[in-house]
Amino acid sequence: MTVTAQGSVPAGVIAALLEKGYRVAREAAAEPSVRVNGKAWPAPPGAGAAVAAEVDAYVRGDAPVPAAAWKPWFPVIDYKRCTNCMQCLSFCLFDVYGVSGTGQIEVRNQTNCKTDCPACSRVCPEVAIMFPKYRHGPINGDAVSADDVRREAMKVDISALLGGDIYSLLRDRSEKAKSRFSKERDDERALKERQNCLVTMGKALGVPAEVLASLPSVEEIQAKAEAARQRAEEARKLAGQS
Amino acid sequence: MARQNPGILYCYCKFARIIPNEVKTGVLERLAGSDLDFDAVPDLCEMSARKDPRLAEVAPGSKVIACYPRAVQGLFHSAGHPLPAGVEILNMRAGTADEIVQSILPAGAAA
Numbered sequence A: 001m002t003v004t005a006q007g008s009v010p011a012g013v014i015a016a017l018l019e020k021g022y023r024v025a026r027e028a029a030a031e032p033s034v035r036v037n038g039k040a041w042p043a044p045p046g047a048g049a050a051v052a053a054e055v056d057a058y059v060r061g062d063a064p065v066p067a068a069a070w071k072p073w074f075p076v077i078d079y080k081r082c083t084n085c086m087q088c089l090s091f092c093l094f095d096v097y098g099v100s101g102t103g104q105i106e107v108r109n110q111t112n113c114k115t116d117c118p119a120c121s122r123v124c125p126e127v128a129i130m131f132p133k134y135r136h137g138p139i140n141g142d143a144v145s146a147d148d149v150r151r152e153a154m155k156v157d158i159s160a161l162l163g164g165d166i167y168s169l170l171r172d173r174s175e176k177a178k179s180r181f182s183k184e185r186d187d188e189r190a191l192k193e194r195q196n197c198l199v200t201m202g203k204a205l206g207v208p209a210e211v212l213a214s215l216p217s218v219e220e221i222q223a224k225a226e227a228a229r230q231r232a233e234e235a236r237k238l239a240g241q242s
Numbered sequence B: 001m002a003r004q005n006p007g008i009l010y011c012y013c014k015f016a017r018i019i020p021n022e023v024k025t026g027v028l029e030r031l032a033g034s035d036l037d038f039d040a041v042p043d044l045c046e047m048s049a050r051k052d053p054r055l056a057e058v059a060p061g062s063k064v065i066a067c068y069p070r071a072v073q074g075l076f077h078s079a080g081h082p083l084p085a086g087v088e089i090l091n092m093r094a095g096t097a098d099e100i101v102q103s104i105l106p107a108g109a110a111a
């Protein structure tokens, strides 16, 4: 819904309308007015929140106040850098990535992405994945320096040294934890192993604790990783053909 | 944004506090106090995720006031509406309100 603000409507009114989720088309005009569906609201200076609340009540009518909106947090690919290597597709456990009809990687299920988790941007060897709302560059879209590229490449090497990829790291640690568990019946220790592994992953990739806590089971992760590898393989073949 | 002519598109970045408040409100105050037409949207990221068709309405020569140009270009691209050539992206994460407004308002009107 677009609200039209004409003339010298105070910035506070415009900001309050934006806070409520309205788009505001500001048009220069002699007389200040705020118009919604042809209806005018008085917009006195300093009355931003009041005007926005009135507009909102009018537009919603009897409809209930909507639940808190989703924070738009999702990866954005810089196709000028992306080499279609499919590492992000293989890595993401939440099916955020997909492949286009021509075999091109794409972000398909934005709302599946875990808020504040930038992990896939760290596995991209080309620094091609951005999260515009991330705090630091170059993940936030700031220019990519030669140092950034070197650092990301090093991270990929480190994860390879740790055991091929992050899934095998998780799996190996879990296997160790399991065998210890069966030998020693020390479930606390097994849990600690898994937690240590998750802490390592969290630190290396910047994954928030809530996301780590919501990871699927190791078996599910393995199944997903395998399915993703197959999809990536098919996509690579498709891209090679086109 | 439903304009054939170059326009000004301001992003309020509603869902995150990544843009310094003095820049975000400073730019909006100066735009509101000018006699320029402009469009203000709550959050370009959210529009991109919804593939909002109105993202296709940014005309060549327009100015988009948001965040890092690489991110903004990527958001339009992933919505299926790449920005046309000649759109200037002004970055509220890096510039001051004065710097941004000075590159928009006609000379002498930025005070």
Ligand code: SF4
Residues within 6 Å of the ligand: A077, A081, A082, A083, A084, A085, A086, A087, A088, A089, A105, A123, A124, A125, A126, A127, A128, A129
């Ligand atoms: S990991 Fe990076 S380079 Fe590889 S496909 Fe994904 S975005 Fe492209």
Ligand code: SF4
Residues within 6 Å of the ligand: A132, A133, B011, B012, B013, B014, B016, B019, B042, B043, B044, B045, B046, B066, B067, B068, B071, B072, B075
């Ligand atoms: S485009 Fe940039 S400024 Fe606008 S909502 Fe997204 S992160 Fe915020």
